[in-house]
Amino acid sequence: MGELKLMKGNEAIAEAAIRAGVDAYFGYPITPQSEIMEYLASEQPEKRTGMVLLQAESEVAAINMVYGAASTGKKAMTSSSSPGISLKMEGISYLAGAELPCLIVNVVRGGPGLGTIQPSQADYFQAVKGGGHGDYRLIVLAPASVQEMADFVGLGFDLAFKYRNPVMILSDGVIGQMMEKVEFGEQQPRRTKFDEPWMLTGKTPDRPHRIVTSLDLEAVQMEKHNLDLQAKYKTIRENEVRFEEIACDDADYIMVAYGSSARICQKTVKLARESGHKLGLLRPITLYPFPSERISQLADKVKGFLSVEMSSGQMVEDVMLAVNGKVKVGHYGRYGGVIHSPEQVLCGFEEFLSK
Amino acid sequence: MMNEEIIIAGFGGQGVLSMGKILAYSGMMQNLEVSWMPSYGPEMRGGTANVTVILSNERISSPILNLYDTAIVLNQQSLDKFERKVKPGGVLIYDTNGITKHPQRTDIKIFQVEAAAEAARINNLRVFNMIVLGAYLKLNNYLKIEHIVEGLEKSLPKRYHHTIQANADALKIGMDIVKPYTVLVS
Structure with a gap:
């Protein structure tokens, strides 16, 4: 049993980064994720593990510092919120x-543009479909x-190194700002072998020299x-x-x-079941890769799917692709920084039923 | 099953968020599941601040709520906004300071705590929120003063630990001065 703490989601990410033996964090402040760097600064990770903490001059600088550090095999990370992540997109590509x-x-806030500082889930497309070129x-x-933030x-780092691929944690202002109990594991040592x-x-x-680049002017090589x-x-x-399934076993709708x-x-599942609807919930934990196969299987036994997201309907497109016309698919969500309540989602579900 | 859904709302600077935090810590000390979700944003500067705290012995689902078991409100705007958000049979606790339009509902239990006046009387405005929290303690039996003191020890930085006694005394004051309020039906 590790240490139990009460923390904001943002702080949990920061503490987990130190404990995971991360080598470097490069960032630039923006609400609603500034607590990540604030917490790191107050913890002085350079004293705890030797981890580098650096506030860059901009988001663009921060992501390019990540590129540099990652090239040497170090565990490097950055964080931001929606407009800042847009700035990082070239570097991410x-x-x-x-x-x-x-x-x-990405601790997502409402957009587009500078938008608002309240929570949103409108960066789904940007995170899973590209965003960069x-x-x-x-x-x-x-x-x-x-707990999952931590x-x-x-x-994320395990997957990133396993596949040599950038990993994104797509969170939002709710999970970033709320406090819950969180349990941390033991301090992991920082990497000392750079032998890949x-x-x-x-x-x-x-040995010959090595080059880390995304450039190859030879089209066939690039293909x-x-x-x-x-x-x-x-x-x-x-x-x-x-993914996680909640009350899906006997569900008519998910x-x-x-x-x-x-x-x-x-x-909403609880409220719906109190009023006689057999409603379940499928929670994708990885948005890419998306649990398409499981949704396709479930589409053979349920009457429909409702994608609930704080956006005008982005993930719903992936649900539709997975369902492939077998049953009806709808979307419900408030957005632009407004958070839907469980009761509002239930109303949205009942409206979906009547369509 | 124990599941208590609370909203605490007032002006920024009244100690609304820290009151919620102490409540969350106190719940955690008793092995309850807890969540603390603040309003954050421009509305906090000079305007209203609120925090939703959930204490439960089961896994907490939504940290965002529309209706609450208990509303603790510390200014008129919050009273106007959250009186109607208390579940029927639920509890509303409010400080009468600055209130010109009192609650109207007859299907909830309403209590007054004159915490601002009392804090001024004992010449320690900083314990205002602990007086309010004392009122809440009096009305609930799942949390005891000891739990709150433990919560304070956990949530206050060490340099403020000398204030814990004053805070504990303020909790007791709140427990003493909280009183039921009956809406007169005309």
Whole structure:
């Protein structure tokens, strides 16, 4: 049993980063995720583990510092919120292209543009469909509790290094700002062996030099690189899908919701069942890879799916692709910084039923 | 099953968020599941601040709620907003300071705690929120003063630990001065 603490989701990410033996955090403050850097600053990780904490001059600088640190095989991370993540997108595409492991945290706020500082889930497309240019994918983890904010830091780095791929934690202002109990594991040592053939460790006479780049002007070579990337993404899709089912066994209808919406929907399931609806909840934990296969299986036995997200309907497109016309699919959600209540979701579900 | 859903609302600076935090810590000390969800944003500056605290012996589902078992309100705006959000049969606790339009509902239990006046009387405005919390303690038997003191020890930085006694005394004052309020039906 580890240490039990009461913490904000943002603080839990920061503490988990120190304990996971992360080598470097580069960031730039923005609400609602500033507590990540604030907590790190107050903890002085340079004294605890030797971890580097640096407030960059901009989001663009921070993501490029991540690129540099990741090139040397170090565990590097950054965090921001929606407008800041947009600024990082060029760097994220480069990291994906150069196949560098790293962790990017997005504590989503309402948009578009500078938007608002209240919670939102409107960055789903950006996180799972690209956001930056080119045919790339991030592994996207969606925590629904403060505990998962902590747990997904370690998991994120494990996946990032396993696949040499950037991993994103897609959270939002609710999970970032709320406090819950959280249990941390033991302090992990920082990595000391940098022995993989892609890591830049300083050229020695016994080996050729290494280059970390996303550039290849030879189109055929670039196509081959793309094919390798696609093969990797296929392996990820086959092996890394994670989800949770709540009350799905006897369900007539299933809501699909992630992150804070999944928490809200858990209460809706309870309210719905009190009023006689057999409603279940499927919570994707990985948004990429998406639990398409499981949704497709469930589509053979339920009457419909309602995607509940704090957006005008983004994940619903992936639900529709998975369901592939077998049963009806709808969307419910408040957005622009407004959080739907469990009761509002129930009304949304009842309206969906009547359609 | 124990499941208590609370909203605490008032002006920014009244200690609303820290009151919620102490409540959450106290619940945690008793192995309850807890969640603390603040309102955050521009509304906090000089405006209203509120926090939703849930204490439960089961896994907590939604940290965001529409209706509450207990509302603790410390200004008129919060009273206007949250009186109607108390579940029928639920509890509303409010400080009468600055209140010109009193609660109207007859299907909930209403209590007054003159915490601002009492804090001024004992010349320690900083324990205002603990007086309010004392009122809440008096009306619930799942939390004891000892739990709150443990919560204070856990949530206050060490340099403020000398204030714990004054805070504990303030809790007792709150327990003493809380009184039921009956809505007169005309």
